Amino acid sequence: MRIHVHDPRIGLPRRLTPEIWAACFAGEDPCWAGLEVTFGETNEALAAMLPDVETLVCTQPPPRPFHAAPRLRRIFCTFSGMDALMPLDWLPPGVTLLNNSGVHGAKAGEYAIMSMLMLANNVPAYAADQGRQLWQRRPGGMLRGRRLTVIGLGALGGGAAKWAKQFGMHVTGVRMRPGPHPDCDRVCATGRLEEVLPESEFLLLACPLNDGTRNILNRTRIGLLPLGGYLINIGRGDLLDQEGLCDALDSGGLGGAVLDVFAQEPVGPGHRIWTTPNLLMTPHVSCDDAGSYLAQCLEVLKTNLIALAAGQALPNQVDPRLGY
Amino acid sequence: MRIHVHDPRIGLPRRLTPEIWAACFAGEDPCWAGLEVTFGETNEALAAMLPDVETLVCTQPPPRPFHAAPRLRRIFCTFSGMDALMPLDWLPPGVTLLNNSGVHGAKAGEYAIMSMLMLANNVPAYAADQGRQLWQRRPGGMLRGRRLTVIGLGALGGGAAKWAKQFGMHVTGVRMRPGPHPDCDRVCATGRLEEVLPESEFLLLACPLNDGTRNILNRTRIGLLPLGGYLINIGRGDLLDQEGLCDALDSGGLGGAVLDVFAQEPVGPGHRIWTTPNLLMTPHVSCDDAGSYLAQCLEVLKTNLIALAAGQALPNQVDPRLGY
Secondary structure (H helix, E strand, C coil): CEEEEECCCCCCCCCCCHHHHHHHCCCCCCCCCCCEEEEECCHHHHHHHCCCCCEEEECCCCCCCCCCCCCCCEEEECCCCCHHHCCHHHCCCCCEEECCCCCCHHHHHHHHHHHHHHHHCCHHHHHHHHHCCCCCCCCCCCCCCCEEEEECCCHHHHHHHHHHHHCCCEEEEEECCCCCCCCCCEEEEHHHHHHHHHHCCEEEECCCCCCCCCCCECHHHHCCCCCCEEEEECCCHHHECHHHHHHHHHCCCEEEEEECCCCCCCCCCCCHHHHCCCEEECCCCCCCCCCCHHHHHHHHHHHHHHHHHCCCCCCCECCCCCCC | CEEEEECCCCCCCCCCCHHHHHHHCCCCCCCCCCCEEEEECCHHHHHHHCCCCCEEEECCCCCCCCCCCCCCCEEEECCCCCHHHCCHHHCCCCCEEECCCCCCHHHHHHHHHHHHHHHHCCHHHHHHHHHCCCCCCCCCCCCCCCEEEEECCCHHHHHHHHHHHHCCCEEEEEECCCCCCCCCCEEEEHHHHHHHHHHCCEEEECCCCCCCCCCCECHHHHCCCCCCEEEEECCCHHHECHHHHHHHHHHCCEEEEEECCCCCCCCCCCCHHHHCCCEEECCCCCCCCCCCHHHHHHHHHHHHHHHHHCCCCCCCECCCCCCC
């Protein structure tokens, strides 16, 4: 199988190098005995390989549309949010799109529980106090017995629910298809969101962005959260009304927020979100474990190649209607 | 038994009110059937009660020395660090000093694991970036497999070790009297600290301040920590060389620090520690769960009154030599 790795080196300073590839595909296995792999950083390098490539591995959304790729059968992305690729009308017939779903769960879970602990301990306010050289004690608390609602119970939301349960929280999951979840006290359908919001002391957005979830936390729904409630967003910025959130924090209606994703990234200087009170920002890094991320991605690819060789369904195939 | 509650209302806005007392000592029990309790905020109110008081409850270090308290048999403090009361030469003969040791463990454990997660995720640096409106991604990581050393394995250190183990860390405890600990992979005597420091990716100071621990993390020992290592202090500011720590953070020798306690509190405006890079500060709040703190303290007092009635040793009696 001819594989091309398209790695334009944007963002975090990590590269999917031949060394990382070799370490992952070490050893003899009939599933990857015949792989011929090339590596490139530019669209020109990619274009030169397109006549022969059968599997394309992308660390960033690939240039579209695809022309002159007659042998292409699958595109594997080393990321999981497909919103930048939607709609998939550019995907040539007979080409399967795969994402790295599952890689982010453990890291996302740690980020989410960190964020809940930071909010319970007033860290966003203390960080701002430190900038002003202000010593001011603010009553903090523990997580035990408090209520978390998680929107989205995939890898991210599931990773968060696992830790929340261990810290003794009451966990409500909200998802399209409700059903029991081992780390949730209850799971509700998305249609019941407005019932659940008034009792959500902590609300975590951890779902993919698609037509059904865009602006799912609109201004009206922000207003349904309890006084002093906390918000965490590790999904996508467009899941919520960012201006409505800033207003709720400015007025004191909400007690705090930790945001890793934003409507526009990077957030430019001068944007009000930088200085909104009780809000702590990180630059879209919540779900990436720098040390192991790419190796984990290749493990996902390997799992899918093994399934392919066995003639089974590919576990990471993206559903074009759902976008995940 | 005549009890006086001396609550001068300093610091966090919480009071040990008659209501909190009544809720804790509700119900019939021979151990507290005969309690007569008074409440006061001033030294004058305290002085007026001294001729009769048998048990003094203090939310702050009491005024010393004690004169004219012929019936006084015990002083119960709703705090655990006795360093501000040492040496105990002011304690009248026959008076037992009790602290609230144990109350802080659960909250301290949450603060400690929060701090480790914040350091692994570069939160101190991101908080400073936010103040400068700077979007800059920095590779972060997970806790799994990383090495934590905890100095002090009392309530605070034990609470931290419990969570660190659950997050898959390798935990080394350092204490005066080594012996197995359920949440430590190994426990070393204090004398072996210098062997342990070079492999301590995370170092947590969680011991009491006394003659044996003052400046335990001196400048030389800070220099033994691994390049990029992380420090957390929830014990007392004087456990470490604060200037040495700031120098190590300025030079990049250490990767970050989260400090809740300081050599002088409050930290005054203009002190270099406010602006030291990769350092996040909170104002001595790590171990207090605002909602339950005083009720928990009274539960500790109750346990000691029950032991007293049964003629047993009081579990929270402070050893004048050790200071805890």
